[in-house]
Amino acid sequence: MLKLDLSKVSPFLPQDYVTSRQAKLEKAASMLSSHSGPGGEFTGWVDLPRDYDKEEFARIKAAARKIQQQSQVLVVIGIGGSYLGARAVIELLASPNYNLKKKDTPDIYFAGNGLSTDSLLELIALIGDRDFSVNVISKSGTTTEPAVAFRIFKAMLEEKYGKEGARGRIYATTDARRGALKGLADAEGYEEFVVPDAVGGRYSVLTAVGLLPIAAAGIDIDALMGGARLAMEELSAGGPENPAWQYAAARHGLYQAGKKVELLACYEPPFRFFAEWWKQLYGESEGKEGKGLFPASVEFTADLHSMGQYIQEGERLMFETVVKFAPKGQFIIPNDPDNVDGLNFLSGKPLSFVAEQAMRGTILAHVDGGVPNVLIELPAIGEASVGYLIYFFEYVCGLSGHLLEVNPFDQPGVEAYKKNMFALLGKPGYEDLKAQLEMRL
Amino acid sequence: MLKLDLSKVSPFLPQDYVTSRQAKLEKAASMLSSHSGPGGEFTGWVDLPRDYDKEEFARIKAAARKIQQQSQVLVVIGIGGSYLGARAVIELLASPNYNLKKKDTPDIYFAGNGLSTDSLLELIALIGDRDFSVNVISKSGTTTEPAVAFRIFKAMLEEKYGKEGARGRIYATTDARRGALKGLADAEGYEEFVVPDAVGGRYSVLTAVGLLPIAAAGIDIDALMGGARLAMEELSAGGPENPAWQYAAARHGLYQAGKKVELLACYEPPFRFFAEWWKQLYGESEGKEGKGLFPASVEFTADLHSMGQYIQEGERLMFETVVKFAPKGQFIIPNDPDNVDGLNFLSGKPLSFVAEQAMRGTILAHVDGGVPNVLIELPAIGEASVGYLIYFFEYVCGLSGHLLEVNPFDQPGVEAYKKNMFALLGKPGYEDLKAQLEMRL
Numbered sequence: 001m002l003k004l005d006l007s008k009v010s011p012f013l014p015q016d017y018v019t020s021r022q023a024k025l026e027k028a029a030s031m032l033s034s035h036s037g038p039g040g041e042f043t044g045w046v047d048l049p050r051d052y053d054k055e056e057f058a059r060i061k062a063a064a065r066k067i068q069q070q071s072q073v074l075v076v077i078g079i080g081g082s083y084l085g086a087r088a089v090i091e092l093l094a095s096p097n098y099n100l101k102k103k104d105t106p107d108i109y110f111a112g113n114g115l116s117t118d119s120l121l122e123l124i125a126l127i128g129d130r131d132f133s134v135n136v137i138s139k140s141g142t143t144t145e146p147a148v149a150f151r152i153f154k155a156m157l158e159e160k161y162g163k164e165g166a167r168g169r170i171y172a173t174t175d176a177r178r179g180a181l182k183g184l185a186d187a188e189g190y191e192e193f194v195v196p197d198a199v200g201g202r203y204s205v206l207t208a209v210g211l212l213p214i215a216a217a218g219i220d221i222d223a224l225m226g227g228a229r230l231a232m233e234e235l236s237a238g239g240p241e242n243p244a245w246q247y248a249a250a251r252h253g254l255y256q257a258g259k260k261v262e263l264l265a266c267y268e269p270p271f272r273f274f275a276e277w278w279k280q281l282y283g284e285s286e287g288k289e290g291k292g293l294f295p296a297s298v299e300f301t302a303d304l305h306s307m308g309q310y311i312q313e314g315e316r317l318m319f320e321t322v323v324k325f326a327p328k329g330q331f332i333i334p335n336d337p338d339n340v341d342g343l344n345f346l347s348g349k350p351l352s353f354v355a356e357q358a359m360r361g362t363i364l365a366h367v368d369g370g371v372p373n374v375l376i377e378l379p380a381i382g383e384a385s386v387g388y389l390i391y392f393f394e395y396v397c398g399l400s401g402h403l404l405e406v407n408p409f410d411q412p413g414v415e416a417y418k419k420n421m422f423a424l425l426g427k428p429g430y431e432d433l434k435a436q437l438e439m440r441l
Numbered sequence: 442m443l444k445l446d447l448s449k450v451s452p453f454l455p456q457d458y459v460t461s462r463q464a465k466l467e468k469a470a471s472m473l474s475s476h477s478g479p480g481g482e483f484t485g486w487v488d489l490p491r492d493y494d495k496e497e498f499a500r501i502k503a504a505a506r507k508i509q510q511q512s513q514v515l516v517v518i519g520i521g522g523s524y525l526g527a528r529a530v531i532e533l534l535a536s537p538n539y540n541l542k543k544k545d546t547p548d549i550y551f552a553g554n555g556l557s558t559d560s561l562l563e564l565i566a567l568i569g570d571r572d573f574s575v576n577v578i579s580k581s582g583t584t585t586e587p588a589v590a591f592r593i594f595k596a597m598l599e600e601k602y603g604k605e606g607a608r609g610r611i612y613a614t615t616d617a618r619r620g621a622l623k624g625l626a627d628a629e630g631y632e633e634f635v636v637p638d639a640v641g642g643r644y645s646v647l648t649a650v651g652l653l654p655i656a657a658a659g660i661d662i663d664a665l666m667g668g669a670r671l672a673m674e675e676l677s678a679g680g681p682e683n684p685a686w687q688y689a690a691a692r693h694g695l696y697q698a699g700k701k702v703e704l705l706a707c708y709e710p711p712f713r714f715f716a717e718w719w720k721q722l723y724g725e726s727e728g729k730e731g732k733g734l735f736p737a738s739v740e741f742t743a744d745l746h747s748m749g750q751y752i753q754e755g756e757r758l759m760f761e762t763v764v765k766f767a768p769k770g771q772f773i774i775p776n777d778p779d780n781v782d783g784l785n786f787l788s789g790k791p792l793s794f795v796a797e798q799a800m801r802g803t804i805l806a807h808v809d810g811g812v813p814n815v816l817i818e819l820p821a822i823g824e825a826s827v828g829y830l831i832y833f834f835e836y837v838c839g840l841s842g843h844l845l846e847v848n849p850f851d852q853p854g855v856e857a858y859k860k861n862m863f864a865l866l867g868k869p870g871y872e873d874l875k876a877q878l879e880m881r882l
Contacts, residue, residue: 080746287751305521311729
């Protein structure tokens with residue numbers, strides 16, 4: 001399913017860059033499979049594609065069907081891992097233009113992932129008088145952005161459908177046992193889905209967190225899980241021939257050799273938000289204790305005409321990871337009898353042939369410019385290939401965090417801005433901090 | 442119009458970081474205003490908001506009206522500077538959801554900015570049987586991506602409207618005197634607009650390159666130019682109190698102090714593609730000779746829950762530039778009698794108050810984490826403020842490139858991938874290179 005080419009990394013690293021890390025990789029893989037080591041309590045994602053809750057999975061599919069029947073719009077309320085996974089998969093599998101397409105599944109809008117007044121007002125106008133449902137996703141129910149959005153859309157639903165009608169249109173994905181949203185969902189009788197304790201937000205796309213919106217968009221979540229299951233089986237074997245081990249070793253070697261930025265590149269525009277999901281996965285897992293590769297992304301060939309100059313000749317601080325999907329369709333380049341643009345040497349060739357050579361030519365140009373290149377090749381964009389890639393990136397991320405000797409599954413730094421924000425907002429209990437901060441503004 | 446706050450940069454730099462660069466800034470400003478020094482022949486953008494072609498500007502507005510009357514869809518074909526400026530301004534001023542809105546201006550789709558077969562096929566399906574026009578933007582007419590796209594959409598127009606009908610729906614923005622597209626446009630009688638010689642692609646958004654699509658979207662291009670004109674007048678004065686000088690000095694000082702990444706952050710989601718435009722502007726201007734800040738971007742508060750961990754505690758290689766717009770509308774946070782989420786201390790407050798405190802709290806948290814912070818505050822998103830910001834970023838970029846002692850207006854590295862691609866595609870004349878490259882694949 002996935003072909004990893006590290007031949008354009010080798011010139012930049014010692015020949016034994018994988019084998020010299022074998023002991024550490026063995027230990028990392030063992031920690032992941034035994035749910036031990038730093039953050040071991042958050043490694044439920046490792047076995048998820050096999051051990052997921054089958055009863056809940058069936059309920060997700062039923063809820064998706066009900067949403068499709070009842071509503072022209074689904075508002076998905078969540079932030080961070082409760083936002084990016086679903087958006088990434090929906091844009092990649094159903095297109096960034098999903099909402100513009102004629103279809104028998106609802107438009108999907110994401111809310112509660114920011115604090116922009118104008119974006120909120122625009123979203124309310126876009127929904128207009130259409131029928132809508134809400135999937136609110138929050139483990140605690142108290143995170144500011146989604147909580148504020150849920151107050152607003154819950155009130156809109158109750159205004160439009162009455163208290164009882166609203167209850168039948170709200171789907172709460174939250175903690176299994178405790179928390180503000182869990183309590184409310186129990187009291188109101190919302191249909192509930194679970195944010196598992198053992199799966200952190202950035203690893204949660206294949207739980208109900210991601211799967212309900214994904215299924216509502218008409219995506220085959222069985223096939224998605226099947227792709228992930230295949231990856232789980234293939235990668236758990238480990239060993240120096242294993243692509244996950246090899247990629248983790250290459251990333252770690254390049255980082256130690258002074259490459260501080262990993263640039264994820266793809267030639268398919270729908271990959272844009274998948275790259276955003278990937279940035280959270282890696283940035284939040286590795287970016288701690290003053291360490292970690294800075295994750296950035298580009299869309300090729302568009303960005304060869306914007307960031308291309310920097311990649312070719314700027315600071316030599318990066319390596320590139322290219323994700324290449326086979327095309328689904330075919331388009332033959334038409335001939336121009338006048339050959340105005342001088343491109344008749346391409347007439348009759350598939351556009352994908354041009355894309356392929358652009359990629360190969362770019363990799364060689366960047367390598368010549370001092371940018372090591374990892375190439376990940378996959379079949380066409382589809383549920384199985386995307387499910388595989390999700391698990392591959394997750395597993396490599398777990399290995400990478402352990403190689404870096406950080407806890408790959410915590411995120412202590414995310415609290416810093418929240419604490420300051422609460423203080424400045426005048427939340428009771430933060431009076432001292434408020435006074436301190438205001439003196440610095 | 443624009444307020445620059447560098448108080449959260451000062452702790453990271455020597456006190457005299459502006460004045461110590463005054464002589465260099467004076468020289469840089471003088472090179473820009475006199476169109477001299479490295480790349481001086483490409484500094485037509487400096488006086489553009491005053492000296493633009495008024496006759497062409499009127500034709501742009503007339504053409505936009507004609508497109509609005511004739512077509513439900515405008516396909517804009519271009520790549521790099523012939524793509525990002527228009528998309529950036531349309532998304533920022535008319536929303537990333539522009540095509541989803543009910544409106545009396547056409548949907549706008551961008552084509553010719555990549556080589557994805559599936560995205561091309563999807564675009565053709567999205568246009569469907571609707572009436573459409575094409576704005577093809579290319580100085581030469583031979584750049585592969587837009588040239589291939591133009592072959593395809595020109596043939597579609599001729600099929601649908603006949604040769605003559607197609608001619609009345611194609612708008613060519615190209616070189617004033619020479620080139621493949623200029624020759625074709627003359628022969629066919631397309632309405633023509635000019636890519637000026639003295640304005641490089643990444644600086645071309647306020648020429649016909651950007652203005653025709655922007656005007657077609659119903660945006661007031663007089664007000665946009667007016668904002669840029671104000672910036673031109675205010676910034677050309679120079680001096681150590683000038684925000685452009687100060688920001689350029691801060692960027693250069695931070696770069697010399699080891700900050701290799703500039704992270705552009707905004708709290709408004711429609712800013713996403715404006716940040717992409719900014720990346721090309723700075724990455725392509727500064728990223729050469731092994732130098733230059735790596736430009737990256739985040740959308741807050743969403744990405745505080747993804748990249749936030751890295752920014753707070755990862756490698757200390759970055760500084761942050763935050764762009765803050767005032768909100769246009771207002772939204773009051775509703776009260777919840779049960780206070781389920783514990784947020785009733787916010788009830789009755791405007792959402793923008795929460796956003797403001799989130800921003801202030803985040804800046805302080807990031808500064809405490811060792812990330813210097815530049816704050817740019819503007820009035821609400823509108824033609825004048827966006828026009829001002831465009832010119833501000835352009836002018837600072839020109840100064841910055843000169844401070845870095847590179848030619849800020851060339852892009853020699855962009856050719857490397859093209860040469861390889863042509864060779865691998867079998868373009869006549871590249872036979873030797875083809876053989877060499879294929880041996881390395």
